[in-house]
Amino acid sequence: MTFLTIGHRGVMGVEPENTLRSFVHAERSGMDVIALDVRLSKDGALVVLHDPEVDRTTDGSGAVADLTLAELRALDAGRGERVPVLDEVLEAVGTPLQVTVRDRAAAGALADLVLRRDLTARVEVASSEDALLAGAARVVPGVRTSLHADPVGGDTGALVARALAVGAGTLALDIRRISLETVEAAHTAGLRVTGRSVDTLDLLRLARALGLDGAATDFPEIRSTGRFTA
Secondary structure (H helix, E strand, O other): EEEEEEOOOOOOOOOOOHHHHHHHHHHOOOOOOOEEEEEEEEOOOEEEOOOOOOOOOOOOOOOOHOOOOOHOOOOOOOOOOEEEEEHHHHHHOOOOOEEEEEOOOHHHHHHHHHHOOOOOOOOOEOOOOOHHHHHHEEEEEEEEEEEEEHHHOOOOOHHHHHHHOOOOEEEEEEEEOHHHHHHHHHHOOEEEEEOOOOOOHHHHHHHHHHHOHHHHHHHOOHHHHHOOEO
């Protein structure tokens, strides 16, 4: 079984997160998957941003939903980078993408894009919202989905059941909260399990010891030290 390295918002430990610069760096570093986040601008563009506001990651301020694409594009997202739209990312890199959505409108726009461009082999939909994943599976036949969650009260069975109920193929969990019991139960149910954020060699060793299928990381160095197979 091959262990997947997932570039978290590109390689946000060394580049401005969720920018074309960060995604290209992730691809050149050999990341197997690039994870990013999308939101809708005021005028309906599917833009690549994590936060609901632009304050932390750009030189601007305000809610993404209150800004037009033109206004977002005028902002500096770090080192002169601009806020990209998802179409630009698809053109800039060929690495498979894991795209996280947090609201129904963005999820709908992403599903439309995946259908229109026939991207089911290239794009995995991720979310912590069960309804969004279930909806994506209904709208886009064959789409791969990843449930971002964490065990609550150690109830491994409920977590696995939740993923299966929404048709997720992968559970993405906080590396510091994953138990071997959870991994084994998920694997028995046919689910993959990935850990986040695996940013040190100690955490990489933990991911391997737990038998995870992959790890999301902020740093390209994890890729060069993490090329192991089981």
